[in-house]
Amino acid sequence: MKKLFLLFMLTPLLITSSCENDNDDQIVCTAEFVYGLNVIVLDATTGNPLVEGITVEAVDGTYHETLQLVPGLEYAFTGAGERAGTYTVTITKDGYQTYISSPIILTRNVCHVIPQSLTVNLQSN
Template sequence: MKSRIILLLCCTPFLMATTCEDEGNNKDCDGAAVAGLNISIHPGNTDAPISADGITVVITDETFSETLTHNETSLVFSGAYERPGNYIITVTKENYQTYISPIIAVGKLGCHVTTEHIDVTLLPE
């Protein structure tokens, strides 16, 4: 009887580790990093396309700050990879008004953050 209890106690951590589910989600926990923010930049008050050259997108969350990079084929800037938080987005470009967002909450669901997709319209000065 004692040996069965000891065996059960020794195996419990292994059983718990193999039966844990992803906090009730069916999302697979993989090694991929998920962006917390995807920010699309659009020109305002014009039909002319806007160039990514000179656009700076900075996100801040209290003392954390990150300057985002963009996809070469589009004006989508991504960042806050696997970092939940409450972000303020600042977008600047010469000859355009500076855009400052309200607070954007990025949460976490299971293994990854939930991506917030934000559209920003830059208005000429």
């Protein structure tokens, strides 16, 4: 009888401790580093990717960054890692007309910046 009484008294405690917080609002973010800008530069005549001798710059107010080719992302210049903002992208290469983009708005969610892709066909001089 004592065991039954003890079990009866401890049941609410066992039930309470075994319940987990089933909060569906929990957000689990990944540890990956997300680049906000992904720029591919093509020759307007041939359609071939241009990667040598190119400068791809992104400016957001006083912030300035030269985008880099990232190993594994074939032909993509990336930058603005985990940085929301309004960017203007400028692309220069000898023998080609300079390209200046319209403003590109990068937003973010709770975890990461939302990437934007830009493909530019550079016109030769």
